[in-house]
Amino acid sequence: MSAFILSPETVWNPKALETGSVPRKVLHRIAFLPKGGGAALSARVIIENEPLRYFIALSPFVVAMFIWRDLALPISQAPVAMIIVIGFFEMKVLRVSAEKRKTLMDEDEAARALDTLNFRARRVLTKLAALRGQTSGELMLVVEQSELAHITPLTLVSVQTREGKPRILPLAPEERDLISAELFDSEFTERMLHRANLREDVFLRFVSFDARGVSGHARLAALLDGPAPQEAPA
Template sequence: MSDTTIANSRVLETRALPKKFFGRVQLLPKGAGMRLWLRLIVEMQLVRYLSALLPFVAIPLMSRDLALPVTQAPLAMLVVIAFVEMKVLRLSKAGRARAVGEDEAARRLDALAFRARAALRQIAARHGIAAGELRLVVEQSELARIAPLTLVSVQCDQPAPRLLSLDAQDRAILAVLFDAALSERDLLAVNHREDRYIRDIAQEARAVSAHARLAAVLEKRGAGA
């Protein structure tokens, strides 16, 4: 999540940290493929509601005798929407508990925190940030049984709450957050278990070593040359 990857960058503006996105703003990613656009469309609540109600549109077209009863059944429509939202697209409390064991969940969160802080130190060094606190915010959609949708942003509180502009190298650093050992789906299982879909990992900028800052300076010089 950065002005380099989001077309409607005004949605990145914030007055408080951590900045949340799901259910609050509509995202328009730059250069997104069809699969990502379809996944974002599924995230729109109105679209899901209308999709669930398609049978109530199709049945009257196929049978005139059923047209009036179907169109005058608002309670049935609410039941269908609730079933799709709560049973099809989300897990029950028991299902969330079975998603992953407690010990494995703790291991996955520790791995995420370790990777996140390492990435934040590199990004702080590259951007010359020496004061304040950087946060790596990982937000996931709570919808289950479909492809996970994960939003990653670097947020900082100095000189005011904001989302950091991330170039290609920054995004490459963040790409190591997930791999075969810790996938987006692995993290989503933990989030389902705890019913918590945003992870906020902080790193003090002053804790970044001088060696890391020097390495970032030399890297930029090498790239410029």
Template sequence: MLIVAPNTVLNPAALETRRVPKKLFRRVAILPRRAGPAAWARILFDAQLLRYLGALAPFVAAMLIWPRLAFPIAQAPILMVLLVGVVEMKVLRLSASARKDVIDEDDAARALDTLRFRATRILSRIAARRGLSEGELHLVVEQSELARVVPLTLVSVQRASPGAEVLALDTSEQEMLRAELFAEGLDERTLHRANLREDVFLRDVGFAAEGVSAHARLAALMDAAPAREVPA
């Protein structure tokens, strides 16, 4: 899971938006400030151009091994297009019938209900911590459409008013998302299977700040209060 916010990416200007939810895949280059080699490899794998080049690698290898075949191979673009199509549509994606088999309908519904419940709880706590009393927050969870690979999940908190924006998240809010959104009972792979089944890869959960409970606001105040020294 990558948390996407102006203070977690190297290109915050790319997150500017006029409406929410802002779609990120295929529209924004995600350049996280902190990510390991595995995360970067998964991000690069989602770049279409790089996947196309990877699919065409056998042709390049054949040209290097057998130079005399370089010209005939270069004159066969249809084969190249067919190979790219097979990899993209048959290997990395599922047919409509195959999508129904990745997860049971009831299990998919439970996964989405769990996501909505956890997202609402997290948004309530964020609104309380920030002292928001009006407007609506959105927790946007977007996953890559590619099947048969490790899911790539982008999570952001967005707001429609007073101006549409992807919110910057402090360390505590980021830790909250990492600890509570995907935990026991719902992981990224399960959500990805539910998304594959429905062919929907952007999930937007909205929460009206007016709905923050007094208990949540009190808890936020207590968390924000400086620790007092305990007398010896």
């Protein structure tokens, strides 16, 4: 599953992304409805919903009540057993213990992964600022990943700013394509970053960039690589 580029244009409920501060944490804070991405992305986003996961963990109790109807009442009144099952499902099935975190990736490899993220994020932000013709102000690339360990990583990537009103910025299709193409690839994957984040127990990463730092060369490259201007109608 590729990273989901989060912006007002890529969700059905853009008002949910409104914020008073950045970097904005999204997972477990707001419910967003992704546009596109297919059923796999929608299902993965739904799994982040804790009540739904609790229902999945408790589904054996529901099945048992249908099979052994005479035991339905005692089963439904076993809260301690249910709490134990939920705890096991959340802490052992979906997450890794503090002891195992350090075995997922060695310290040097984790540091290299985070250095790669910082380097690529700055490169993306440089190109975005140049593409927009932005000569001042701060841009922030925010990469958030799910804390759940044993399922496909869910990665949200957004561009945020403190300039004016703190907000998650809208992104044109070519800007979203730029992020998708430049941030992750076969050499630096979402899973690699996820292991580093699991090791450090940190799941929100951000890189800030001052648009004044965009070179003339980067602006020229963005101009040459950008979409051709459309001719005015006669």
